[in-house]
Amino acid sequence: MVVKQITMAHGAGGAIMNDLIKKYVLKYLGGSGAEVPLEALDDAAVISGIVLKSDSHVVKPIFFPGGDIGRLAVAGTVNDIAVMGAEPIALSCGFVLEEGLLMAEFEKILKSMNETCREADVYIITGDTKVVEKGALGGCVINTSGIGKRNEALERNIAEVKKHRSFDAQWILDANLREGDKIIVSGTVGDHGLAVLSSQEGYDFGSQITSDVAPLNKLIVRLLNVGGIIAMKDPTRGGLSNTLNELSEKSKVGIMVNEEKIPVRRDVRAACEMLGIDPLEVGNEGKVVIGVIPQKAEEVLATLKETDEGKNAQIVGETTKEFDEVVLKTAVGGKRILAPPIGDPIPRIC
Numbered sequence: 001m002v003v004k005q006i007t008m009a010h011g012a013g014g015a016i017m018n019d020l021i022k023k024y025v026l027k028y029l030g031g032s033g034a035e036v037p038l039e040a041l042d043d044a045a046v047i048s049g050i051v052l053k054s055d056s057h058v059v060k061p062i063f064f065p066g067g068d069i070g071r072l073a074v075a076g077t078v079n080d081i082a083v084m085g086a087e088p089i090a091l092s093c094g095f096v097l098e099e100g101l102l103m104a105e106f107e108k109i110l111k112s113m114n115e116t117c118r119e120a121d122v123y124i125i126t127g128d129t130k131v132v133e134k135g136a137l138g139g140c141v142i143n144t145s146g147i148g149k150r151n152e153a154l155e156r157n158i159a160e161v162k163k164h165r166s167f168d169a170q171w172i173l174d175a176n177l178r179e180g181d182k183i184i185v186s187g188t189v190g191d192h193g194l195a196v197l198s199s200q201e202g203y204d205f206g207s208q209i210t211s212d213v214a215p216l217n218k219l220i221v222r223l224l225n226v227g228g229i230i231a232m233k234d235p236t237r238g239g240l241s242n243t244l245n246e247l248s249e250k251s252k253v254g255i256m257v258n259e260e261k262i263p264v265r266r267d268v269r270a271a272c273e274m275l276g277i278d279p280l281e282v283g284n285e286g287k288v289v290i291g292v293i294p295q296k297a298e299e300v301l302a303t304l305k306e307t308d309e310g311k312n313a314q315i316v317g318e319t320t321k322e323f324d325e326v327v328l329k330t331a332v333g334g335k336r337i338l339a340p341p342i343g344d345p346i347p348r349i350c
């Protein structure tokens with residue numbers, strides 16, 4: 001089928017968006033020869049030893065339980081740099097403001113960005129402001145870009161990996177998994193998407209589901225200092241399901257996931273059941289999926305569990321060469337292929 005127009009699904013983080021990027025964006029913008037190029041479709045790129053990431057935020061509404069577009073914009077870019085194993089150095093910020101946005105709201109967003117930057121220990125050092133006519137933005141759109149660099153924690157982590165296997169990669173990449181590696185999820189999945197959905201639609205889920213949006217760079221440094229981490233991703237749009245499929249595809253390994261081990265809040269699970277949504281396809285903004293060599297998995301997990309962000313962490317699965325896909329071992333003992341989501345069950349959550 002020839003697609004003639006952009007649809008909401010093209011921005012949903014699933015198979016349709018991946019197709020758009022591969023068939024159109026890479027066709028014209030690939031070819032840099034960078035150390036980690038656009039074609040790697042990793043969380044960020046690397047060129048001349050510098051990690052670079054750009055991320056636009058279109059969440060609607062701009063204020064939601066547990067966060068706002070400002071916190072999201074800072075944390076989103078910080079996390080994409082951090083999951084490469086890099087230390088964020090500085091961010092840029094491009095505002096597209098809609099005519100009519102209340103000054104008090106704009107100030108609230110800026111204050112939130114400042115607080116999140118302080119939490120992540122990073123500054124916004126350049127930016128741009130544009131205003132468009134009142135329309136579809138829902139208040140504003142924020143783009144943040146950021147740069148990061150290697151640090152001692154990454155070197156220590158790689159040295160630890162090398163005690164157990166030969167390892168040529170310089171960064172924590174999606175393609176680094178090998179057979180027998182453990183997959184850790186740092187906490188409950190689905191919270192962010194459901195929190196935004198509840199404010200989009202005015203749903204009352206009986207309890208307040210709040211977004212997990214948070215910068216994870218300090219947590220990640222702590223984990224890199226334990227060592228043995230070879231791949232990492234933040235399971236944003238497309239959720240855990242899309243993240244696992246990306247890791248599997250790029251690393252050319254199958255992943256067996258134990259459904260019972262995947263942490264999901266009880267109220268999130270209930271809301272998903274009510275709405276017919278799979279919590280594994282719902283985006284997160286304060287979680288990380290970590291591929292660890294088996295020798296270090298328990299230690300990384302224990303370190304996560306000592307932290308507030310990681311107290312619900314679990315080893316949810318393991319990589320295998322027995323098959324190529326992501327396979328979910330269900331709670332009742334069956335097995336099914338966990339395909340990447342086609343679109344997004346909840347639009348405009350980030």
Ligand code: MG
Nearest residue numbers: 043080233234
């Ligand atoms: Mg990412």
